[in-house]
Amino acid sequence: MANDLTASSVQRQNILNNPFAVTEIQKATSLRGVSFEGETWLVKEQVADFFEVDVRTIERILEQNRDELSENGYAVIRGKRLQALKLAISEGGGTDIDVGTKVTVLGIFSFRAFLNLGMLLTDSQRAILLRKLVLDIAIDVINQRTGGGTKYINQRDQDFIHAWFQEENFRKELTDALRDCVAMGNFKYAIYTDKIYQSIFRERTAEYRKILKLEKADKTRATFYSEVLDLIASYERGFAHELRDACERKGEPLTTHEVDELFTRFESMPLWKPLIDSARNKMASRDLAFRDALHQQLEEYVTPIEAADFERFLGEKSMELQERLEQAKDVFKRLKERE
Known part of the structure; x- marks a missing residue:
């Protein structure tokens, strides 16, 4: 742009x-x-x-x-x-x-x-x-x-790995709940993933990928900032709980209509408002500054990037994901040796 x-x-x-x-x-x-x-x-x-x-x-x-x-x-x-x-x-x-x-x-x-x-x-x-x-x-x-590309600049954040692993765990809680509690084919996983994305940043997976110009091999979630991953994880765990609770009360899997109504009530809870506003601001502002990518649905949330964020993603403490994984592996290895 x-x-x-x-x-x-x-x-x-x-x-x-x-x-x-x-x-x-x-x-x-x-x-x-x-x-x-x-x-x-x-x-x-x-x-x-x-x-x-x-x-x-x-x-x-x-x-x-x-x-x-x-x-x-x-x-x-x-x-x-x-x-x-x-x-x-x-x-x-x-x-x-x-x-x-x-x-x-x-x-x-x-x-x-x-x-x-x-x-x-x-x-x-x-x-x-x-x-x-x-x-x-x-x-x-x-x-x-960033080594010539900003597609994965989010992974240079020292908080990324923790948010990534946490979201992976809560993602499984949601997919298990969808499997057990929703009377619908496998398409349900993509549908309710899109619903979460639309609720948080007003874009379906395909729309988000197009804006960031992701290739087929690129994983969508690998491009999310840690704060966005944290909010997605909260949605996934919270909605998984709501699904299991409703299914238990009904005594059988929920219909698509029932799940849609349940999600509408879930995403309308007042507690999400400040968290969603913050996530939208960070994603829209950082993507414009670092990736030259404009999320038109979130344009109203764009603000200047603070100096602390430049240090966070470009400074000495930031590093590539592979380096962080190597560090994490060494930590886990030392912990195992102490057992």
């Missing part, structure tokens, strides 16, 4: 919240500023010079988007903090920042705020080139850290 940074606040924030991408972009731009409080800062005149626009254009963008830019590092400083900045400028040397001695209030841009402004600036050729660079680097960083 197209990425228009000037039009999408979510797309902008997904890049600005990605510390790995921002670091690489900063290296690529080699932007000169003043080192202050552990960051690189620029003043309006420097930003205007870089983008080859009038300072009034920068001020207009600031006025229209002050909250977003402030969230990403634009700051207005005065007093002791301003004096400390002036000292850093004088001691730094070789900088083109000029802050007059009579200046008592100054607006400054962190590198993230500078990038943010470049994503908002529509009448600058340099801003257009910067946006292309930003998108290229953001994509390259994700591909490099």
Whole structure:
């Protein structure tokens, strides 16, 4: 899908919240500023010079988007903090920042705020080139850290294996309950799997697979995030209990109509609402940011990815599933040796 940074606040924030991408972009731009409080800062005149626009254009963008830019590092400083900045400028040397001695209030841009402004600036050729660079680097960083593909980026999460094994166990509870308690052919397993998926993220299995462009050999559940697997597991165990309870009360297997009514009541329980909203938000937002996949049925749930999620799926603690399985195998082996 197209990425228009000037039009999408979510797309902008997904890049600005990605510390790995921002670091690489900063290296690529080699932007000169003043080192202050552990960051690189620029003043309006420097930003205007870089983008080859009038300072009034920068001020207009600031006025229209002050909250977003402030969230990403634009700051207005005065007093002791301003004096400390002036000292850093004088001691730094070789900088083109000029802050007059009579200046008592100054607006400054962190590198993230500078990038943010470049994503908002529509009448600058340099801003257009910067946006292309930003998108290229953001994509390259994700591909490099995931080995060239994001189909199974969910498996880099340290919580994935536990959620995966737990869901497999509860999946069997549901299939056993469907086998024992529902008077219907084997098609019932696919039908009620789809019902669970539709209830949680408004898509059937086939629709989900098409959005993620899964191949025939790809397992659908192997692409789910741990939070989604946890919720599916809760549905499976809970609905299995409801099926067995209803079957026991009736004294014989349930009809399709009875099972459908039972599921409608089950999915309407108020307790699911916050859990479903959270799962939809995580799946829709992460798939858009990491997999460039838009779940149109969940578009209203899309929000920017937090920096913690970039660390979770791209950082040093994240790793491929095979590595985690090897670690788990070693743990199980040591436990067995102690018995």
